[in-house]
Amino acid sequence: MEHPRQDTQPPFIYLNNAATTWPKPAEVLWEVADCLRLPLHEPGRTTGTGSQDYLSAAREALAGFFHAGPPEHFVFTQNATDSLNLLIHGFAKKTGTPFHAITTELEHNSVLRPLTALKQDGVITLSVVPFRDTTVSLAAIKKAICPETRLVVMTHGSNVLGSVQDIRPIAEYLHANNIFFIVDGAQTAGHIPIDLSDIPVGAFVFTGHKALFSIPGIGGFFIADPDTVAVTRQGGTGTDSKTLAHPSEMPMRFEAGTHNYPGIASLYAGIRFIRKTGQDTLEKKTMDLTRTFIRELIQIPGITIYNENPGLPVVSFNIAGIDNHEAGFILARAYHIIMRTGLHCAPLVHNRIDDGKGCVRASFSYFTTGEECRAATDAIREVAESADR
């Protein structure tokens, strides 16, 4: 079988890959099927050894992919939101006393809402650093730091503006100043090379279902020093079961209950697919599509593009005289082109770029074709021409 599109492609164009990539590589789907074909290999829980130890294999794949280790410091969660909740609330619990935290206007609600909850509970004071053009600089972060600052949570790539943040100098500065730095890599993991051996983050968050090509429901984080974050979940780990206190060893310290084996198998296969195809090849293809799309879009009267030079395959725009939801509705129902409309769970970005009204977002994957991009821009042109201006 080639990739699954050839025999199962429904009649639509999917440009919502920043939310969830589709289609998935065939080998990812095969791995999920393989994983479920035999009883799960759960170390400590099962005596059988018939199937692959996906937990160890995936952790090792992640450690190699992100150049960080040991593999046990990669923790599996449901998704990036789950990871961020564990890390943010766990760090606050560990710190114990009220402190100051910093985040940015570029963030997704997966960052903003846990921090806001802590703020409402009086656990933290919060500074939200503005972005300039499409990025947040070290200088802007430094300006927000005060003696009580203990935590900075920041996106690596904006899901609206597609801008990649230069996190290395920020990580180095925060590390030197003993401020815990959580990087949300939901949009960048898989899209661009990430070498954590060179970036001293406190924790790096990823999700599987986007550019790592896995199925929804699997994500995780890398944590440099597990002692910086308190455990907020306890339960069965298959180890040290006589002890009622949750184990402190990694990775079970942060993992309770049965794992999402199909998800982990798909993550393992997704990383293998990226390595086999070549991350440069993937990045070149998606960014070529992105640039072509932008070039075409710029020619259309009445289009406002909010990120003409993104670092990720994400293009956000509005059509004059037509509400973004309406544009998305027409594109989906009349032209069978699926994009994302609205605030993309990043309300503060939209307050800056479109008065909080939201926009249409097209996002591309390795499996998007040039023909699909052209069909999409042709459709957008027709919708723009029909709008009242």
Added chain:
Amino acid sequence: MRSARWQRVRIVKSVQTKVCVDGSLMKEYVLDEPLTEGFLKFLEYFGTVRSPDNLKKPYFSFEKELFISIRGFTGDCCVEVRYKKEFQDLVADYFHLLLFYEREGERGISQLKGIEESIRGKMKVRLGHSQENGS
């Protein structure tokens, strides 16, 4: 056999529900018959209908302040209805009423206008109450 007058479009099912950014409640319905040009003409008595040319499919939108908005395509059985935030309980049946009275012709228009006046009356009472409470 039912007379044509009673062959009204019916909602088969609601396939999606979502609360929108502006607080309105969006519901997507599947109808047992496609929407027609006649329905659009009927809508024009009750609000603003927009139906731009040059699109691949005949799109229309309907806007009625404080009540509902509708998006869809004539010839399609799927339609998206947004119930405005302020008086969701009062306008919850309004789309059903539009479908019901469409096939009634002139009589349907005047009957629905009457119902609409009654709803507006309730809205005014509620607005009056909220203003009194606010003062």
